[in-house]
Amino acid sequence: MYGSANVSERQSQAPALAISTVIFALRTDPSSGRSEIWLPLVRRIRQPHLGKWALPGGPLGARESLQDAASRNLRDTTALDPTYLEQLYAFGGLDRSATQRLVSIVYWALVRPDQADLARDSENVRWFRAAEAVGLAFDHDEIVAYALERLRGKVTYGSVAYHFLGDRFTLAQLRGVYEAVLGKHLDPANFRRQLRSAQDIAATDEVLQGGRNRPPRLYRYTGPHSGAPAPGTSTSGAEPPTAPAS
Amino acid sequence: MYGSANVSERQSQAPALAISTVIFALRTDPSSGRSEIWLPLVRRIRQPHLGKWALPGGPLGARESLQDAASRNLRDTTALDPTYLEQLYAFGGLDRSATQRLVSIVYWALVRPDQADLARDSENVRWFRAAEAVGLAFDHDEIVAYALERLRGKVTYGSVAYHFLGDRFTLAQLRGVYEAVLGKHLDPANFRRQLRSAQDIAATDEVLQGGRNRPPRLYRYTGPHSGAPAPGTSTSGAEPPTAPAS
DNA sequence: CTTGTTAGGGTCAGAATGACTATAACTCAC
């Protein structure tokens, strides 16, 4: 039933199960002032792929849910709490690791820029521009590319962009997120019009002082905050995914 | 954090890994003529949940990819090949199974109605209306509900409905799929207009004879056929997911 | 007070959408 393959060669043990996490944060380029997507990677300190950069991850603890394990990845590498955490995909190809059969359940997370600035680089943890994160260990190049694709999808459908920002933000900052994620320029006026009709965003009565131009109004996100779209199983907040697209 | 349960009893071994598959097929109600979504379930022949109905599934073979394992589930329970197969979600809650820690990577599949009619029920395999598939073993109720939600999402975004049908189909049949999945009536004229501007559907020069009304034209699906949106890893056809919304 | 720059309001044409009407082409009852 398992085909003609000779099974005795490989370890016929159960495949190893690991949790990895793609952590996206926003950073502002000091020179251009544009927002960019960054992510932290950890250096491999053992074989295989020793010395290469890889997504933070590790085995699944016997007493933690998948999401808790991803959360722990996030804390361990960046000392941050996620503002957004969602399952990305389960990767289980036969040739992912040369040494053993490995199935990785990958999560992706968003953190706020103010938090990301706190998380300093260390010897074995470094932040990379998402576009420049290539040559990673295992199949992590593909995983990052897929996570970016999912991020673009979620942003265009319009639910997660807020989670990159603090609790008060200007529309220009929010537009910067969209432009960084989608990689294209957006018309400020049309962008404003669309977001005025959006559900989970509300204008405050404050403005941002201190800039050199007209002070922009500050807005607030009113939707589900640590939103993690996941079917019921998990112990933490279970909330049906806001479906359409994907 | 883990509640009042006595945890020391649990096996602290690595979690068991299983693959399950939600298989959707279309059936036409003989009386009303309307299309409905059905799925096959298998009866549990061992503890836990002995005697209850459950999603087809089983352990992951050491030498098969995740997708291959899901394909095998499909063949074993229905003797069918999938026209569409995609990963749904990885479920890993702590309390999914009373006897052991169990992580299930769930796939969902679409099969054609002509094929589904061939797959007869047996003692331990029975087809259920999707809406009536409740009271299942484990957390499979939630999994089915989530799969239906994903199905609705994919249909509205408009890529998978064809996979329910044969290689030639009328627009009325296709509309029946949409109506069965979305659970609402669609205007035939507007539906036609939208699909004429759709990419991967083309009119043939044939019409369907034998009905009692004006013979409808037959259409053909020209897009990616055994489409399985999955990031690069898998050994089989890797094709980027058509993003938005998932 | 002038200039440069961004915030924020508006207009206008084209595209997409939903509700609806009209005609075509077939079967069936009689």
Next chain:
DNA sequence: GTGAGTTATAGTCATTCTGACCCTAACAAG
């Protein structure tokens, strides 16, 4: 064979959404 019933298919019309564009408001810097 003729009319009734039913579905296929085309078209119309008002509303909404979208992208491109313009204009004024409000600030800082010189």
